[in-house]
Amino acid sequence: MSEFVDMSGNLSAIILFWLWWALLSVLDVISAKNRAGTAGSKDVKECTDRIDPACCERIRRIDPSFDEGYFLQGASRAYEIILEAYAAGSLDTLHTLLESEVLTAFEHAITDRESRGETLELTFIGIRDARIVDAEGAKGGAAISVSFTAEIVIATRSPDGKIVHGDPERVVETRDLWTFGPDPASTNQSWLVTATDSA
Template sequence: MAAAVAAAIPSVGKAAPDPLIWASSTSRWVNVMSETSDPTSQILLVAILALYWAMLGSWSQLLSRWNDERAKRDTAAARRDESAEHTSCADMSQDALRKIDPDFDLAAFLAGARRAYEAILRAFAESDIQTLQRLVGPEVLDAFERDIVGRRDRQEMLELTFIRTDETKVVDAFVENGTAEIVVRYVSDVVSVTRSADNAVVAGDPWEIVEMIDTWTFACQTQSRKRNWMLIATEGEQQQA
């Protein structure tokens, strides 16, 4: 954007020299003043200089205000585009949810998704394979089991404490080949610490609250009379709170 704005601003500092004012060197500029012996001419020359610099200052202020206003318009337009995109995604997700079930209760689903999020992460931290088998799909279960086995081999223990979950929302939903998938975004604050067999801290900080942002995908068979949503994909990032 900076390049585009700069290209649109007229070049003020590179105006063509005015033959009545500018000279090729400082000495020539002094000579012009000294050669103009008529006081009236000198006054006129000074007046022209004053008018020139006044106009130059006004033009610079005008350009500055124009630049600021254009930046504000560009920012507002970008925000409108972003808002429209988010609204469009939300509408598409709602349409997909209605295809899953005309009576689909989004609030109830999100409440269940929030409970599942915390239960799955606690089961993962506690190496509770039995609970994970009921809540996650084969691929996610395989990845979780490999990590749990690695912790056991290293004789490490993962401590996970939930402080709060700030956000649970649907960001996408669709139905394909009889399978409904709903993508949920979570934002939560946790304390995560990995300890060794002698209780030394291997990773994390027991006094640090960390913000976790996860995007999880849940799936179920649309023809099933009892909908059993399973976690089939995970994607996450971690930020210091």
């Protein structure tokens, strides 16, 4: 009799363990589907600490399909490319990422530097923080302002190689406020930098 009781107890424990494992498995599947759905969807479900809720709501009203994470990833990559292209004097690259007025300002700065025979050395270390700080309606979508905090190594050399600005051995922090707007010539929701400023 006692053996039967012990066996029943073990059987109950096994059943409970199986039910618990099954529940965890179902929850894991649901979680995986939710993660996959979120990754594949452009619907913003909630704001994160990288965007003010009121700003998030304004963007949603303008563009319900806006994906904050996807946008910030692209904006951060554009920030890095633009800084490196500016240092290298690559106008072809800048032309694809900057709105005409901003492009003109960059062109003038590059021309002035080259007229003095100076070269700009820049090493992009990484972005420490990127967050959306403002948004408003614009032609074709929304104009979104992003605050960047990044680390770079930067130095300007004279024609004879002497350092005239910066330090090639020191990492410095940059704080910039850039505004991105929809590219009117694009059919796939591309963005252009429409304004730059120090944060």
